[in-house]
Every structure is written in C-alpha cells, then in structure tokens.
Amino acid sequence: MSSLVKREASFGMNIYQLYESTKEPFIGIYLFFRPALLIRDAELARRILTVDFNYFHDRGVHSNERTNPLSGNLFSLPGEKWKNLRTKLTPTFTSGKLKNMFTTLEDVGNAMLEYLRDEIPSGRKTIELRSLTTMYAADVIASTFFGLNINTFKDTNNSFHNLRYKLNQNTFFRTLASSANFLCPKLVDMFHLYLVNKAIVKYMVDLVKDTMEYREQNNVTRKDFMQLLLQLRNTGEVKEDGDWTTGSAKDGRKSLTIEQCAAQAFIFYIAGLETTAATVSFCLYELAQNEDVKNKLLKDINETLEKHNGEFTYDCIQDMKYLDLCILETIRKYPGLPILNRECTKTYQIPHSEYVIEEGTAVVISLMGLHRDPEYFPDPLKFMPERFLDGQRNYNDVAYFPFGEGPRTCIGLRQGKLSAKVALVKILTSFKVDAVEKQEIEFDNFSVGLIPKDGANVVLTRIE
Numbered sequence: 001m002s003s004l005v006k007r008e009a010s011f012g013m014n015i016y017q018l019y020e021s022t023k024e025p026f027i028g029i030y031l032f033f034r035p036a037l038l039i040r041d042a043e044l045a046r047r048i049l050t051v052d053f054n055y056f057h058d059r060g061v062h063s064n065e066r067t068n069p070l071s072g073n074l075f076s077l078p079g080e081k082w083k084n085l086r087t088k089l090t091p092t093f094t095s096g097k098l099k100n101m102f103t104t105l106e107d108v109g110n111a112m113l114e115y116l117r118d119e120i121p122s123g124r125k126t127i128e129l130r131s132l133t134t135m136y137a138a139d140v141i142a143s144t145f146f147g148l149n150i151n152t153f154k155d156t157n158n159s160f161h162n163l164r165y166k167l168n169q170n171t172f173f174r175t176l177a178s179s180a181n182f183l184c185p186k187l188v189d190m191f192h193l194y195l196v197n198k199a200i201v202k203y204m205v206d207l208v209k210d211t212m213e214y215r216e217q218n219n220v221t222r223k224d225f226m227q228l229l230l231q232l233r234n235t236g237e238v239k240e241d242g243d244w245t246t247g248s249a250k251d252g253r254k255s256l257t258i259e260q261c262a263a264q265a266f267i268f269y270i271a272g273l274e275t276t277a278a279t280v281s282f283c284l285y286e287l288a289q290n291e292d293v294k295n296k297l298l299k300d301i302n303e304t305l306e307k308h309n310g311e312f313t314y315d316c317i318q319d320m321k322y323l324d325l326c327i328l329e330t331i332r333k334y335p336g337l338p339i340l341n342r343e344c345t346k347t348y349q350i351p352h353s354e355y356v357i358e359e360g361t362a363v364v365i366s367l368m369g370l371h372r373d374p375e376y377f378p379d380p381l382k383f384m385p386e387r388f389l390d391g392q393r394n395y396n397d398v399a400y401f402p403f404g405e406g407p408r409t410c411i412g413l414r415q416g417k418l419s420a421k422v423a424l425v426k427i428l429t430s431f432k433v434d435a436v437e438k439q440e441i442e443f444d445n446f447s448v449g450l451i452p453k454d455g456a457n458v459v460l461t462r463i464e
C-alpha cells in the first residue's frame with residue numbers, strides 16, 4: 001500500500017493500481033501488515049459474493065460495539081448479528097415505501113434549484129458539482145432518514161452537513177484511520193484509529209434518541225426511515241407498506257437499543273452521502289463532456305414528462321429509460337465504492353486451481369479495476385450508456401458490480417438511484433450543462449470513495 005502511505009493515492013486507487021499491475025486472476029497483497037488476496041477474475045469474484053457466500057459472509061471491517069457503539073451497523077457487523085439485522089431492515093427499503101418519500105425528495109430537489117437560481121440570477125456560471133451534490137445528498141438523508149428539515153442550501157454551516165467534513169478530512173490520520181477500519185481492523189483498537197470520536201457518537205445517539213422520544217410523546221407520524229426504525233425497535237419488525245404506526249413494545253421490551261438504532265442511522269448517512277453525491281456529480285460532468293449523450297437524455301426526460309402530462313412523479317421518473325442507462329454507466333465508470341471486501345470465514349478451495357484461501361484471509365475486489373478493464377468493458381473510459389441497452393450490450397455483465405452482489409449487496413440501492421435521478425432531472429430541466437474543458441477527472445488521495453481532485457466543474461446556464 002505504498003502509494004497510500006506516501007499519500008499519492010487513496011486506498012481505492014491504490015488497490016486499482018495493484019489490479020492494473022498484473023493480468024493474473026488473483027494475487028497476494030499486503031494490506032499494511034495483513035496478507036490478503038486481490039481477486040482480478042470476475043467469475044471468481046462473483047462466486048465469492050454469491051454462490052460461495054457461506055465462506056465469505058463477513059466484510060472483516062472494524063466492528064466493536066464496546067469501543068464504538070456506531071460500529072454495530074449493518075455494513076460492519078459480522079455473522080449472525082449481520083444476518084438478523086439485514087432480515088429485519090430489508091422491508092424498510094421496498095419500492096412502495098420509497099414511493100411514499102418521493103415528495104420529500106422533490107422538495108429537496110426544489111431547494112437545490114432555488115439555491116442555484118440565487119447563484120446564477122441570469123446568464124452562466126461555473127459550478128463545482130461535488131459540493132453542490134453533497135449538500136443535496138445531506139438534505140435528502142436528513143429528511144428521508146432522520147425527518148429533519150435542515151436546508152443546507154440556506155444554512156451551509158449546519159451540524160448535520162458539517163459531519164461530513166469531520167468524517168472525511170484530508171489528513172494523514174483520517175486516511176490511515178479509514179483505510180485501517182476497512183482493511184486492517186485489528187490496528188483500530190490497538191492504535192485507537194477510530195473513525196468517529198466520542199463527540200460524534202454522542203451527536204448521533206442524541207439525535208436519534210431525541211427524534212424517537214419526540215415522536216412517541218407527541219404521536220408524530222412521518223413517512224421516513226426513522227419512523228420505520230422506531231416501528232422495528234418497538235415491535236421487532238418493519239410492517240407492510242402503508243403501515244407507518246410506531247406500535248408499542250410488549251412488556252416494554254425493545255428489540256433494538258437506541259445505540260443500535262443510531263448505528264444504523266449513522267451507516268445510512270455514511271453509505272448514502274458520498275455515493276449519491278458522486279453519482280449525480282460524475283453523471284453531470286460526463287453529460288457536459290458528451291454532447292450527444294446529453295441531448296439523448298434531454299429528449300428522454302422531455303418526452304417522458306410529456307407522456308405523464310408534465311407531472312413529475314415517481315412513476316414518471318421510473319419511466320425515463322435513458323436516464324437509467326446514464327446512471328448505470330456513471331456507476332460503472334465511477335463506482336461509489338471503488339472496492340468490495342470480504343473475509344474468508346471457512347477455508348476455501350479456489351475452483352479449478354491448486355490454491356486454498358485460509359480462514360481469516362482478507363479478500364479484496366477492485367470495482368474500479370473490473371469496471372475499467374477493457375477485457376470486460378470495451379473502450380472503458382468512453383461514457384457510453386448504450387452499452388447497457390438490451391440487445392446492444394457490449395460488455396461482460398459478470399464483471400459489473402456497482403452495488404456489490406449477493407446477500408450483502410447494497411441495501412439502499414433503490415434509494416440511491418432514485419435520489420440521484422431526481423437531482424439530475426431537476427438540474428437538467430432548469431439549466432444547460434456545459435464542459436469547462438474536455439478532460440478526464442483525476443482523483444484525490446483521500447477518502448473511501450472517489451473524490452475529484454480539482455472538483456468536478458461545469459458551466460451552468462439558466463434556461464428558465
């Protein structure tokens with residue numbers, strides 16, 4: 001991990017460099033001091049995530065509820081604890097529930113437009129997309145998960161949005177801490193490389209506790225994830241679509257503690273924020289670079305809106321087929337999470353080979369590597385949404401994992417895609433998006449996700 005340690009590349013990009021350094025189906029690497037296997041072969045990667053999941057059900061990232069209560073979250077928990085929680089949380093993310101949240105998403109999209117119209121009262125202006133879309137994503141998560149109406153576009157300095165800076169600073173310590181949490185969890189407790197300090201834990205726990213108590217004491221029902229978490233805490237299950245009642249705990253016994261609820265809310269913040277912001281900003285950046293793709297998308301948006309009598313609804317957005325292809329292509333070229341990782345929990349014989357993966361070995365899959373490998377995706381740097389069109393597919397779908405795969409696949413994928421689509425339609429119907437200059441994005445040397453080094457800049461011109 002030398003380029004990570006020298007701070008030349010983020011760890012996702014460091015793993016990508018290792019992927020690119022060879023043509024072997026898998027290679028042994030060291031994650032700092034921890035021996036690991038980097039899988040390059042797409043078939044094997046898919047096997048590990050799906051049919052042979054029983055050998056690889058854990059991520060092997062840091063999770064210790066005693067030293068950090070927020071680490072008891074769905075992303076980090078191992079074994080049975082993860083399995084029970086995943087089963088309970090899955091009904092939270094149905095399309096029916098998401099549909100109910102559409103108006104809330106649209107309100108955030110409108111707040112973003114209002115902000116942009118103030119920034120660009122007339123004519124054109126260069127806008128840095130990643131900061132813009134992170135404000136959007138923070139407000140989406142605040143309103144759909146926490147029931148908070150924070151409006152970052154009016155108050156950029158609010159504590160909910162600022163949390164992102166505390167979690168994602170470009171310092172040596174944070175780079176080391178985030179990589180260690182992901183790749184070398186034993187170092188975390190040993191050297192106190194905690195991603196969150198006590199103040200952040202308190203902030204999150206208090207936020208969840210106060211919101212839940214307020215709702216129960218005042219009989220407040222909101223159609224958001226916090227309501228469903230409260231229902232789960234009280235009744236042990238998330239009810240069918242349409243039932244937003246909080247229910248009550250039998251004998252006062254709750255199925256989740258406040259800390260466990262806060263850990264889930266926290267991971268929804270972390271996992272949803274940068275991934276959603278990245279998807280919107282990289283997509284707009286590519287549209288600005290590719291006039292023909294942009295025009296096709298505008299045609300799709302306008303025609304679909306017309307078909308739905310100008311009403312922008314959940315069903316209308318689902319009907320925008322080319323928009324979906326643009327999202328699929330964006331998260332191919334720019335995977336929200338550039339690596340997937342698992343820990344081998346039972347010694348595993350690699351099929352058709354003499355090699356065995358020992359129990360406890362870390363396994364890493366470079367999404368950036370697979371998604372930009374010309375063997376799997378011809379002309380990988382070209383932004384080509386048509387490659388996903390049925391009948392025109394020009395890629396090997398075994399190698400496409402933007403949301404991971406198998407039982408531990410992204411639980412928020414529908415929410416992530418929908419929020420990204422709402423932001424894209426809002427911006428594209430109100431502004432013309434043009435490139436500042438023709439160039440590929442370079443990535444910064446910190447963070448788990450892909451951060452554009454000099455920002456993702458485009459020129460926006462008012463069209464209404």
Ligand code: HEM
Nearest residue numbers: 075268271272275336337402403404405408409410412416
């Ligand atoms: C476009 C946006 C998003 C992308 C590209 C994305 C991508 C991913 C990826 C690649 C994984 C790892 C899957 C694996 O290891 O197999 C993941 C896991 C996860 N994501 Fe997302 N994600 C997005 C949005 C969201 C949102 C909005 C949430 C909020 C709930 C979320 C919550 C999670 C959680 C909780 C996990 C861990 C699931 C588990 O271990 O059971 N993600 N995501």
